[in-house]
Amino acid sequence: MKAKLAAVALLLATAACGADEPGAADDGATLTLWTRAATEAVSKAYADAYNASHRNKxxxxxxxxxxYPAKLASAAGARSLPDLFAADVVFAPQYASQGLWADVTDQFQSLPFKDSVAPSHVRAGTWEGRTHAVPHTIDLSVMLYNKDLYAKAGLDPEKPPRTLAEFAEHARKIDQLGGDVHGTYFGGNCGGCVEFTFxxxxxxxxxxxxxxxxxxxLVDSPEMAEVFAVYRDLYDQGVASPASKAEAxxxxxGALQSGKVGIAPAPSVWLDAIEAKGVKTGLAPIPGLTGGESTFVGGDAIGIGATSGKAQQAWDFLAWTMSDEAQVEVIAQRKGVPVRTDLAANRHSSADPRLVTANGLVAKGKTPYARNFNATFNDPQGPWLTTVRGALFGNAGQALATGNEAITKSLRQG
Incomplete structure (x- = not known):
């Protein structure tokens, strides 16, 4: 797949030049948009709202x-990419570097709110100083905790942990409730889960x-070793659910929906799904070892297919998706995370302080930038999962040192 994409990159970059058709940006054109299944609902919500107020469809x-990646590779090889396509944001550096998306640097720079568009997503869609993709959806990692278990353990449900050490302390106190209650839970057999939450x-x-x-x-750093040590200790002590080891x-x-887990790092979008099961849930930022807070800014990026003949019309849609109207009335209304930091508090999110907390993390979080990210970190056959398993359940020191070398080698294959 990589060879196929690389072979067409130059052709696509050439095709993207002068791809605009003459006419107004909203002239009744029909635009094709591809997305992966995980983002379908949001993509359709954007499209429905845009279609209702524009001539373009x-x-x-x-x-x-x-x-999906193979589908995009095939379309790129045939020079028949859709007018617009979204992709997991960790693929953005790869697709941008291969010229699959058209260059939208000038259009993006002309946006009056450009400085408030999720900076880590914008960085992910940038190659050699040129912008090729913008944020489409955002998913954040946060701490979710069971307020009822907090109260039963003698903890204040309104005072979540502010350090990773305090997180471990809270998990241990909740685990002391006994029975089938566990202090925490994590995806110990899932590379993507661990990167997202650790x-x-x-x-x-x-x-x-x-x-x-x-x-x-840089996974052999002291900080990474200390973070793994916290979770390893919680597992060894039985504070983390035994099922964490096999969780892929x-x-x-489902583990968090059971109401039997005290506190765990997880996607912010799970808040409603957990509460729908009757679990009163608090939300807090993921803390550092001794303080601070951050998040993995995941989700999807979107750009204009490099072979599109409707780049002007496609940009009209992209610019609209980042507007106040779309971000507040389409995304925030659905309890989603706005792609703009200046809209973290809006008329929908302000009704739930937890959402304002989550939204505010967009400006503080990071999106990893690497051309060969997926094969290195998300693929179960990649070197990251082997590193994770060793750091959590094997020889921790050796796992990070050996893993760092293997991961670097994999990254440089991209």
Whole structure:
């Protein structure tokens, strides 16, 4: 797939030049938008609202998450990319560097609110100083905690932990309730789960996971070792649910919905799903070892397909999706996270202080930048999961040192 994408990159970059058709940006054009299944609902919500107020019409097609990268590669090879396509933001550096998205630097710089658009997402969609993609959806990692279990354990439900050490202390107190209650839970057999929930503590402590170019791993840092040590101790002591060791992702949400877990780092979008099961839930930032806070700014980026002949009309849609109207009345109304930091508190989120807290983390969090991120960190066959398993359940010191070398090698294959 990589070879196929690389082979067409120059052709796509050339095709993108002068791709605009003459005419107004909102001239009744039909635009195709591709997305992965995980983002389908939000993409369609954007499209429906835009279609209702514009002459242009956006048609959304979603593909299964696991099939989507290959679908894009095939379309790129045939020079038949859709007018717009979204992708997991960790793919953005790869797609931007390969020229799959058109250059929208000038258009983006002309936006009056450009400085408030999620900075880590904008960085992910930038290649060699040029902007190729903008934020489409945002997913954040946070601490979610069971307020009823907090009260039963003698903890204040309105005072979540402010350090990772305090998080461990709270988890231990809740675990002492006994029975089938556990202090915490994590995805110990899921590389993506661990990066999403452990890395913010590293960042909050002033550490880094990758170098600025995304070609050298820094996972053997003291900060990373200390973060893993906290979770390893909680597992060894039985404070973390034993199921954490085998958790590969599919039953992660269900564990928190059970009402038997005290506090755990998890996606912010799970808040409603957990409360729907009758679990009174608090939300707090993920803290660093001795303080600070951060988040993994995940979600999807979106750009204009490099072979599109409707780039002007496609930009009209992208600019609208970042507008006050779309971010407040489409995203915030659905309890989603706005892609703009200046809209963290809005008429919908302000009704729930937890949402304002989550939204405010966009400006403080990070999105890892690496061309070969997915194969290195998210693929179960990649070096990161092996590193995770060793750091949590094997020889911790050796796992991080050995893993750092393997991860760096993988990153440089991109």
């Amino acid at each position: 956006v048609e959304v097609t979603a593909y299964p998450n696991e099939e 890395w913010p503590s590293v960042w909050a402590a002033g550490g880094e996971v990758l170098d600025a170019e995304g070609r050298t791993a 992702g599919p039953t992660w949400l």
